[in-house]
Amino acid sequence: MDHRTGPWAVRVMAVSVVSALALGLGGCGTSGDQADDTGAGNSIDVVTRWSAGNTAAAAQARVFKAFTKKTGVKVNATDGLETIDDQVENAVAAGKSPDVVIVNLYDKTLGWLDAGVTVPVDGYIKEWGLADKLKPAALEDWRVGGKPDGRLQGLPFSGFSWPVWYNTDLLKRAGVDTIPTTTDELVDAAKKLRAKGVQPLTVGGNDWTGQKLFYQIAESYTDASTMERVMKSGGYCATPSVMKGIKLFTQLRNAGVFADNSAGLNADAMYAAFYSGKAAIMSAGSWAYTDAKGSKTGIESHTALAGLPVPSGATFKKPTAFQGFTGVGFMITKRGASKDRIDNVRKFITSFYQDATIGDFVKDASILPPTGSDFSAYATDPLLSQSLKLDTSVDYAVVPDVWIGSASDPIIQVLTGAYGTSSPDKICQGLDNATKG
Structure with a gap:
């Protein structure tokens, strides 16, 4: 997941920056049939995540x-x-727009529709035979505001699950015989792990991984609609249930649940610590399943996927995880939607939605499929196989991405302090200021 901020309209006026990054898209709309916006020719220009x-x-x-x-x-x-x-915004500003962008729906891409970078695709899903094929939940995630009547910003493809990973070998070695389900059990497990010289829950407190874990804890006592409102518009300090969740976060921090120096860690450090057996717990998405196997440490053979333990009195009845479809999808630019180019775009995008093709991505990249077919036969990765069975054992918390929007990077800066020594009051004030910009 990429985390970038700032108003699109301001940046596209910065010609010097535009020129520098647009050169990286020299293959999009440069010479020959690529440059000819009056005819699609025999090519389609794509920027891909x-x-x-x-x-x-x-x-x-x-x-x-x-x-x-x-x-x-x-x-x-x-x-x-x-x-x-x-990269894409600057290319559009320089007249070198691609036709299709394969990208996460996150942060600045959430503003592309209003900024004129991309077009809504509501009509295309019907014309292209995808309306009944795509899961309603997947489509809703890609609608403006996450609402059923919002314009459809793109076509979802790569959904994700985001559980908590537990190294069962390290837990057993520390005398923790069962996966913790309550925060009291989590604190107890952390003490036992530290006594054995093992870091408990590793997290990138300096990037998006720490941001997601913070929100998962902070919303422990808050209903979904209230949490969405606060994440979108602010009011952290003024919402008692959210403040209770922020205090819970600092209590877990002060109890030693998070790895040492979490405020200075990033995602790469988090993965490395867990894969190498230096930390026993992490919260990570399904995109990391194949990476875990690729680490050649054997970690996938003694990892149990479950939820994040919840406190007494929580809104959730089960440990929590994230799930969503705001991973990679297809966004169509104005150039791609032009009458002489849209047919190639149609053929290109719909080619991804064949069951065998989706299955190929399930096998290779452990995506959560956006369509209703059964892809369990493709789930050859042991972690993905576990992941597909999580629905009965976890409750799903609100993923913050769509709701915090372009405030993401300022929020990460606030939360880096939260993983350090910031008080609940300082954290909530920082989040309110970051949200209101």
Whole structure:
């Protein structure tokens, strides 16, 4: 997940920055049939989050190859940079817009529809035969405001589950025989792990991983609609149930539940600590399942996936996890929606929604499928197989991404302090200020 902030309209006026990053999209709309906006020619220009090294890259490459073989349309693909949102915005401003962007619905991409970077796709899902194929929950996640009547910002593809990972070998070695389900049990487990020289819950307090874990804890006593409102508009300090959750976070922090120096850690450090057996617990998404196996540490063989323990009196009846469909999907630019290019875009996007193709992504990248077919046969990864059975043992908390929007980076800065020594009052004030901008 990429976390970038700032108003799109301001940045697209910065010509010097535009020129620098737009050069990275030289393959989009440059020469020959790519530059000809009056005719689609035999190519389609795509910027993709699934860049080289991503677990979905191989499955994507197979789709590109099959699509070109079937249609004769060449795919001019540009790898999305870490700042893919800036990359695309700057390319659009420089007149080098791609036709399709394969990207997360997060932060600045949430504003692309209003900014004129992309177009709504409500009509296309019916015309292209996808309306009955895609899960209503997946479509709702991609609607403006997450509401049933909101405009559809793109087509969801890569859903995710986001459980808590427990190294059962380390827990047993520390005398923790069962996965903790309450925060009291979590605190007790942390003490026993530390006594054995093992870090408890590792988290990137300096990036998005820490942000997500904070919110998972902070909403422990709050209903979904109230939490969504607070995340979107502020009012952390003024909402007693949210303040109770923030205090719970600091209590867990002060009890030593989080790994040492969490405020200085990032996602890479978190993964490394868990995969290597230096930490016993982490909260991580399904996109990391294949990475865990690829670490060649054998961690997948002694990892149990479950939820985050909940406190007494919590809104949730079971330990919590995240689930959603705001992972990677397809967004269509104005250029891609032009009458002479949209047919190639249609053929390209719908080629991804064949069951066998989705299954290929399930197998390679452990995505949560956006369609209703049974893909269990493709879940060859042991962690993914566990993940598909989580629904009966966890409650799902509100994923903050859509609701906090462009306040994400300022919020991360506030929460870095929260993983340090910030008091509940300082945390809530910081979150209110970050939300109101």
